[in-house]
Amino acid sequence: MRADRLVSLVLLLRQHGRLTAAGLAGELEVSTRTVLRDIEALSAAGVPVYAERGRHGGFALLPGFRTELTGLNHDEALALLVAGSRRGAQAFGLGAALASAMLKVVDALPESYRDIAAGAAERLLIDPETDLLSRRLVAEEVPDAIVAEVLRAVFAGHKLLIHYAAVDQAPKWRTVDPIGLVTVRDRGYLLATRSGADRTYRLSRILAATELAEPAQRPDRVDLDRAWQERSTRFRTGGDQVTVLVRVDPRRREDLVGTALSVLAEEADADGWLRLEVTFQDPRHAEWALWQLTTNAEALAPQWLRDSLRNRATAITTRYGVSS
Structure with missing residues (x-):
């Protein structure tokens, strides 16, 4: 643990240039006394850490000092391997580069860490291409x-x-x-x-x-x-937002709220249903959200939304009212 902390201390000084003992303690989540002991240990090991006095002082490395700080621990290696399975890089055209980087990271790991980390990564799946209903999650293609x-x-x-x-x-x-x-x-x-x-x-x-x-x-x-x-x-x-007054079965409240932009008011009706005033992005969004709730919700206002939902239901009834 201390070796990892010493490496982190040097990296912090390289990234920030100068930090106080209190600042280092906050970053490393240790006491200032521990930081001072670590500074002494680094100096004894030949790392050129020096103290600057004064109001804006702190600890810093000698200008131009660099050293190779390799040796990922198990959790760090696992984090990189899991990150490599995410599809987010595909959106920016970096999928091939990320895959190549993962190969280099794995090859550089000590053999003991390599086997353990790779085995653990096999037991984690991030963002699969389909959900539990086998609906394919289609990523947008950009040349x-x-x-x-x-x-x-x-x-x-x-x-x-x-x-x-x-x-x-x-x-x-x-x-x-x-x-x-x-x-x-x-x-x-x-x-x-x-x-x-x-x-x-x-x-x-x-x-x-x-x-x-x-x-x-x-x-x-x-x-x-x-x-x-x-x-x-x-x-x-912004845009063409609409406000809708709707009655909803309490068992479907979260489904309604999850699709709305905001909830402006809410109260319970005598029959146990809930009456909510919610906003949607535009008329099409409002109609889609209410249609998903079928008979578990009723749009009370505005009238155009009631008419739209009724017309859609009528068209469905007509389509399936006569046998093919």
Whole structure:
């Protein structure tokens, strides 16, 4: 355990440049006294750790110091092997590179760790291609050439010219400033700005892409997780949202709530059913969600939704009312 901690301490100093004893203690989840003892042990072993005094002082490594810090432990090796089974890398065209990296990692492991880690990884399956009902989970296909251009522009910080087909619109050429890439349930998204405004583009709808030589207008650092959360919030609260008043069997409440964007109000009716006021992304979303609940829910308002559900039920009844 101490050997792992010493390696982690050196890696932290290499990554951050300078850290206080308290900062190191927080990262390593040990006491400051333990950190000081570890610093002494590293110095005794020839690792050039030195202390800087003053208000902004701390511990640091001598500039230019590097050492080979190999020797993955069992859990670290297992984590890498499991990560290699995930399909998320496919969305960014990195599947082949990830597979190659996993081969190199396995080959570099000590033989004892290699057998144990590989055997454990065989007993974990992440994101299989089908669910329990044998429904195939289809990942979106994006041509490698397009992904390669997008990745180059993102990493180089250059503007990107894309031919994009938005929903229900003719494809258009757009010049964007790429910020980063996000994958959600095997769907890849490009986060970018256009004329200073935030934009999110689905990779599967990019028909062509060309990295430009002009530098992108974007911040040097970005918190992708925060950016994605902000855009998700704007997506859920914008557009053609509709509010629906619905009665639902309490046994199907979670099914209803799980498909809605938000629950505005809820109360119990005298017969034990629940009356909820919920919002959906648009009329089509509302109709789809209520149709899934069959007779376990009833849309009370708006009237257009009741009419739409009735017309759909009538069409189904007509189709199956007469024998073929």
